[in-house]
């Protein structure tokens with residue numbers, strides 16, 4: 001049986017990138033094998049950024065990472081967003097950085113990212129074996145024996161890059177954690193992040209499909225996280241980039257089955273409540289208005305109607321019925337509209353997994369397992385999750401570069 005120098009488990013962002021680094025150095029054809037359980041590699045990569053792939057973020061700093069931010073710091077300090085963009089340039093992929101720091105391929109096609117990785121892998125003779133799920137890994141005296149759904153594989157070094165549990169329709173699963181716990185590793189609790197919020201539906205339902213710019217805060221008895229940006233009302237709750245960005249707090253709360261969690265919307269983050277009151281007061285002199293269209297021209301019509309309903313005003317009531325007390329309540333609601341959170345859309349709707357293999361079980365300089373020498377880990381399987389905005393792919397690419405370097409120095413020490 002062939003013994004590969006490096007076997008990579010998982011043909012996702014981290015696995016494909018590591019394969020390029022390994023194949024560039026291990027020049028003997030057939031020394032790198034990539035195993036992927038799905039019919040094709042890179043399925044999740046193709047879905048990133050709604051198909052445009054937010055490949056990195058030049059503001060990737062430890063504060064944008066959770067779980068084990070110290071591991072993110074160690075990994076990113078060895079391979080930065082700038083290194084990532086330079087690496088992809090060597091693959092022929094041109095990227096552009098937007099004013100907010102988010103980086104995208106200039107073609108705005110996630111498929112271009114995958115194509116460029118695969119073209120290089122094919123040119124360098126990396127063997128790609130799809131429809132092959134790794135079921136178990138054993139460490140022997142001379143290396144590793146992997147049992148897979150298509151037979152056994154021998155390897156001198158192994159990179160486990162199987163991703164996390166998020167987005168099962170794109171290959172997300174708990175496989176990687178199971179493979180690693182069988183080898184003695186442990187993990188922190190898993191929960192979804194960058195996920196839609198489920199809320200009480202009394203008011204959101206009537207605003208379904210409407211996008212607004214707002215400040216959203218998710219608040220529990222222990223934590224509060226806020227973000228300003230686009231939110232989307234849905235029939236089950238609140239989605240959109242800003243809601244997804246603060247969802248980690250709600251998902252962690254949901255996991256712990258604690259008491260209250262609320263999402264609070266500030267529809268006018270730039271304005272004071274008193275200013276809104278004055279403005280509303282002025283609007284009461286507009287001719288021919290009822291509560292149904294009192295806010296028309298100031299707010300999205302359906303949002304305005306729902307706001308008035310939320311303070312108990314019937315649509316047909318004349319505007320003259322609105323007292324100063326009502327207007328104050330309305331201005332307050334515009335700044336502090338509270339939606340009780342009932343949960344999240346779970347791993348099925350999530351972009352990333354929070355939690356994972358404990359950071360203290362890997363060497364931060366190489367991502368080699370401290371328990372199983374010769375085994376390396378990269379990507380979402382580790383206990384690091386980033387904010388929405390290119391941070392998660394960046395961690396996957398950085399981890400791939402660091403682990404590949406560690407594998408190469410181990411292999412070179414063994415004179416492969």
Ligand SMILES: Cc1cc2nc3c(=O)[nH]c(=O)nc-3n(C[C@H](O)[C@H](O)[C@H](O)COP(=O)(O)OP(=O)(O)OC[C@H]3O[C@@H](n4cnc5c(N)ncnc54)[C@H](O)[C@@H]3O)c2cc1C
Nearest residue numbers: 010012013014037048049054134163171379380390392393
């Ligand atoms: C819809 C969506 C949009 C996203 N958009 C962005 C974005 O724009 N920017 C960003 O930074 N992040 C984004 N993310 C997050 C990002 O895609 C992931 O964090 C990243 O892909 C993780 O890389 P990975 O290599 O660790 O795992 P993955 O890319 O998930 O790859 C793991 C691979 O391993 C395979 N595998 C698993 N178990 C086995 C096994 N036992 N045997 C063989 N193969 C196995 C899986 O099938 C999969 O192909 C998005 C995620 C989703 C779901």
